[in-house]
Amino acid sequence: MIRRLSLTVPGQGLHEITREVAAAVAESGVSEGLATVFIQHTSASLTVQENADPSARRDLEAWLARLVPEDDPLWTHTAEGADDMPSHVRAALTATTLSIPVVDGRLALGTWQGIFLWEHRRARHRRNVVVHVGG
Amino acid sequence: MIRRLSLTVPGQGLHEITREVAAAVAESGVSEGLATVFIQHTSASLTVQENADPSARRDLEAWLARLVPEDDPLWTHTAEGADDMPSHVRAALTATTLSIPVVDGRLALGTWQGIFLWEHRRARHRRNVVVHVGG
């Protein structure tokens, strides 16, 4: 089963999408299988991270922003704005696709795990995510 | 087929789990398909790396430890210890999930490839890994 998600995110940072992916799994009726989440963009990405303490997410965002800053003189691909090229690099360092086993009709996430859409651009964006659930 | 692995690792570093994953594939009886390995934690991760020369693994561990050090003044998420937040970052930079084709009933790994659980915390941990093998 394929389910397309259209997600509006307010701007840069980690946005949890576990509920939306879990809903696609529930709809599929698959009891044992594999759910794959794919983001159709190269300036936003996916990650599985801790969903308990927000400080872990803030530190993760701050660390990656510092590792791949906007004002790096290396950038030549700057036509779409200062936040564009760092977004591509940050996406390349994280994930475009995640596959999570489905057990008893549910995503087999660990206790503290959530699925996040990581927006790397500053502005509000609508992002397309494709979920495949297979038996 | 779903197989749950409970793996005890002595502490930080790359621990090869190719044999455990291969055993799950053998048990599944799948001759052509896909094996997906998923780790249910956000302070340990997965990687496919060279399993021949241990110096390659040591250099990889040392490099990531230096890129994401424990004593970074950026960290605010420190309640669980100095090695907690760097663990989340190191996990985000590597993989939570890996999918490997199965050919003739075996993992289609390259000659020098092994599957590794990358423990990022200092202490001994029991880690849960879920393997899905589909036809």
Place this chain on the structure above:
Amino acid sequence: MIRRLSLTVPGQGLHEITREVAAAVAESGVSEGLATVFIQHTSASLTVQENADPSARRDLEAWLARLVPEDDPLWTHTAEGADDMPSHVRAALTATTLSIPVVDGRLALGTWQGIFLWEHRRARHRRNVVVHVGG
């Protein structure tokens, strides 16, 4: 369905392989499912990146080359050349495997997305990639 690709790349950098992967999907006859691309090497990797503007790829290559340089005194695994150990690290930071949904018989890539083999060694190499397409 499993399709093995043998790809010769002239040297370091991002080499687009979308066409080869799309051909494997077309051959499979799968109309709705999942395509998984796996590279059987640890000094080359995979990524989904922008395939429109070549400057984005050049910046991405330059950034990773600077983050993981050849002349790092940390390297002890140097028997195979100065470009070997950085290649393993660069591969660990990017992807060994990618899964992309198949919709209406085609890869569900975003408008600007391409699949790339990222060669991290300097020399010309033949690289083996395994594609699995499942229904």
